[in-house]
Amino acid sequence: MISDLLSATVIIGIISSGIRLTTPYLFASIGEMFGQRSGVLNLGVEGQMLLGSFVAFYVTLKTSNLWLGLLAAMGVGALMGLAMAFVTVNLHATQGISGIGFYLFGMGMSNLLFQKLVGTVEGVRGFQKISVPLLGKIPVIGEIFFNHNALVYLAFLLVPVAWFVLNKTTLGLKIRAVGENPEAADSLGVSVAGIRYLTVIMGGVFSGIAGASLSVALLNVFQQNMTAGQGFIAVALVYFGSWKPFGILGGALLFSMVNALQLWIQVLGIPIPAELAVMMPYILTLLVLTLSVSKGRGPSALTKVFEREG
Amino acid sequence: MKKVFTLVSVLLVVAMFLGACAQTPEAESPATGGETSEPLRIAVVSPSSINDLAFTQSISDALIVLKAEMGDDLEYAFTENMFVVDDAAAAIRDYATKGYDIVIAHGSQYGSSVQEIAPDFPETVFAWGTTVDTFGLPNVHAYEAASDQGGYVNGVMAGMLTKSKIIGVVGPIETGDAKLYVDGFVAGVKSVDPSIDVRVTYIGSFSDVALAAEAATTHIAAGADILTGSAQMVVGAIGKAEEAGLYWFGTQANQNAFAPKTVVASQVYHWEVILREIISLHAAGIMGGHTFSATLQNGGQVITINPEIELSEEIKTKVEEVIAGINDGSIVIPKP
Numbered sequence: 001m002i003s004d005l006l007s008a009t010v011i012i013g014i015i016s017s018g019i020r021l022t023t024p025y026l027f028a029s030i031g032e033m034f035g036q037r038s039g040v041l042n043l044g045v046e047g048q049m050l051l052g053s054f055v056a057f058y059v060t061l062k063t064s065n066l067w068l069g070l071l072a073a074m075g076v077g078a079l080m081g082l083a084m085a086f087v088t089v090n091l092h093a094t095q096g097i098s099g100i101g102f103y104l105f106g107m108g109m110s111n112l113l114f115q116k117l118v119g120t121v122e123g124v125r126g127f128q129k130i131s132v133p134l135l136g137k138i139p140v141i142g143e144i145f146f147n148h149n150a151l152v153y154l155a156f157l158l159v160p161v162a163w164f165v166l167n168k169t170t171l172g173l174k175i176r177a178v179g180e181n182p183e184a185a186d187s188l189g190v191s192v193a194g195i196r197y198l199t200v201i202m203g204g205v206f207s208g209i210a211g212a213s214l215s216v217a218l219l220n221v222f223q224q225n226m227t228a229g230q231g232f233i234a235v236a237l238v239y240f241g242s243w244k245p246f247g248i249l250g251g252a253l254l255f256s257m258v259n260a261l262q263l264w265i266q267v268l269g270i271p272i273p274a275e276l277a278v279m280m281p282y283i284l285t286l287l288v289l290t291l292s293v294s295k296g297r298g299p300s301a302l303t304k305v306f307e308r309e310g
Numbered sequence: 311m312k313k314v315f316t317l318v319s320v321l322l323v324v325a326m327f328l329g330a331c332a333q334t335p336e337a338e339s340p341a342t343g344g345e346t347s348e349p350l351r352i353a354v355v356s357p358s359s360i361n362d363l364a365f366t367q368s369i370s371d372a373l374i375v376l377k378a379e380m381g382d383d384l385e386y387a388f389t390e391n392m393f394v395v396d397d398a399a400a401a402i403r404d405y406a407t408k409g410y411d412i413v414i415a416h417g418s419q420y421g422s423s424v425q426e427i428a429p430d431f432p433e434t435v436f437a438w439g440t441t442v443d444t445f446g447l448p449n450v451h452a453y454e455a456a457s458d459q460g461g462y463v464n465g466v467m468a469g470m471l472t473k474s475k476i477i478g479v480v481g482p483i484e485t486g487d488a489k490l491y492v493d494g495f496v497a498g499v500k501s502v503d504p505s506i507d508v509r510v511t512y513i514g515s516f517s518d519v520a521l522a523a524e525a526a527t528t529h530i531a532a533g534a535d536i537l538t539g540s541a542q543m544v545v546g547a548i549g550k551a552e553e554a555g556l557y558w559f560g561t562q563a564n565q566n567a568f569a570p571k572t573v574v575a576s577q578v579y580h581w582e583v584i585l586r587e588i589i590s591l592h593a594a595g596i597m598g599g600h601t602f603s604a605t606l607q608n609g610g611q612v613i614t615i616n617p618e619i620e621l622s623e624e625i626k627t628k629v630e631e632v633i634a635g636i637n638d639g640s641i642v643i644p645k646p
Contacts, residue, residue, distance in 0.1 A: 224391070224517075266525075267509050
């Protein structure tokens with residue numbers, strides 16, 4: 001039975017499922033990473049995703065314009081990011097608690113709007129699969145890597161771009177400085193509040209896209225509470241990935257592939273109880289997290305309020 | 311000053327969230343006009359939302375039917391999204407305090423809450439589902455759906471339609487109504503041809519639409535040509551069946567219109583059948599102690615075949631035979 005897992009169909013299935021499941025995590029985690037690198041922990045990702053997911057779905061349903069739907073999700077994510085930044089940067093509210101507040105807001109609001117504006121579960125025509133010219137034709141490889149919708153490619157493209165911005169640009173340097181030593185950054189004329197506003201709003205935008213990747217690209221439907229905790233996994237993945245884009249990519253892929261693997265284990269009837277199978281991705285992630293030798297150190301000023309002295 | 315401002319704004323934000331979460335859109339305004347008799351007042355507390363195309367929608371639809379029948383003689387209130395059991399308990403107690411005649415706790419997870427609250431309100435009828443346990447309390451009814459019956463009928467159709475002889479099931483958590491449906495479905499398929507491979511996956515969640523969709527994709531990649539599943543997260547799986555041009559069998563609420571070329575038939579719950587019995591018992595002064603089951607025979611569940619899908623006469627006849635057989639007891643659905 002176990003040997004059934006080594007067939008080409010299964011391996012292709014696991015990798016392509018894994019890539020699809022990874023997509024929302026990448027958007028949400030990379031966005032969250034920028035916020036955390038500047039010192040703001042946003043636990044409201046799940047709420048931003050839910051609202052982004054609904055708005056993208058609704059705008060697409062009404063206008064049949066996917067890009068408009070995506071833009072609307074980015075907008076609503078940005079607004080929620082703006083509110084989060086205001087509450088934590090200006091009002092100095094505890095980041096953890098405010099994040100939970102925004103999560104509840106996003107969940108309640110998306111549900112309310114869904115009932116008032118849509119009323120029943122409906123489908124929508126979302127982003128279609130694009131086969132990359134030439135590459136998409138390669139047997140096996142093409143099927144696994146080059147036959148996805150636009151948002152999947154965007155998510156994976158985001159990883160090196162985020163790495164570049166964070167490590168090779170002045171903006172990235174400012175973000176890191178604000179997250180490590182805001183007093184020093186401030187004394188050098190970097191606006192701590194400005195940078196934190198920027199990263200938290202950016203995080204909201206990416207969370208909005210993460211939600212949209214579910215409702216108008218991967219699933220093409222909206223259902224209440226459909227993110228099912230993915231926003232919280234996304235926050236965990238930032239820690240798992242040691243606040244580095246490629247670390248996050250690795251963590252997201254590991255979690256998603258094991259999730260895909262456990263589905264195959266159940267489908268092939270390998271005698272492992274379903275309850276145990278669904279726990280596999282969580283257990284493995286925890287194991288890797290505890291056993292990994294190079295334990296990353298988080299940004300020093302993470303969750304700390306910055307107040308200018310004097 | 312700043313601290314106060316912070317506190318106030320945080321509180322305002324939180325209050326807004328709670329307002330958004332705990333709204334009761336189905337609250338009916340009291341009957342007006344020259345009514346002499348008091349209307350019957352029913353309240354429902356349910357875990358997901360009234361348009362989930364599954365469990366909560368089924369009870370909401372039942373109340374809409376009753377309201378249409380009874381008009382001003384019925385007044386009802388609905389509190390949805392009570393997935394947190396403590397919140398549900400507060401809502402149940404609140405309705406009882408407000409003097410509702412019948413309080414329906416529509417979720418098997420609400421059992422201990424009902425057990426605790428019911429003795430405090432001997433004048434209120436509590437109906438709890440889906441279960442068979444009334445705790446021996448004089449004012450508690452229990453109700454359940456014999457969802458294995460509809461599952462069996464769906465399974466028979468699926469067994470006759472499959473060409474690849476592989477059928478995939480996307481389940482939430484292996485418990486309660488979902489497990490009963492899945493077990494009945496598997497038995498139905500096997501009654502047609504024991505060699506058909508029915509593969510069951512449980513994804514460990516009632517809400518993870520993405521994982522349900524991947525489970526469906528996995529079944530399809532592994533050769534399944536017919537799929538079914540239970541609970542509100544299956545909408546993702548139905549979408550994948552639709553994309554692949556395969557058939558789906560639905561349960562809990564009517565999913566036929568959601569994917570008209572894909573959903574062959576849905577097992578639809580008609581809780582109004584059971585609620586009518588509870589209402590007439592209440593009128594006769596009987597407050598509890600009964601256990602009800604929504605079956606094909608009493609009309610508490612109905613197999614609704616999608617008219618958009620063309621089924622052969624052979625299948626249609628077989629469905630009628632099987633339903634008749636379940637009703638007269640000549641078909642006994644085996645328990646796994």
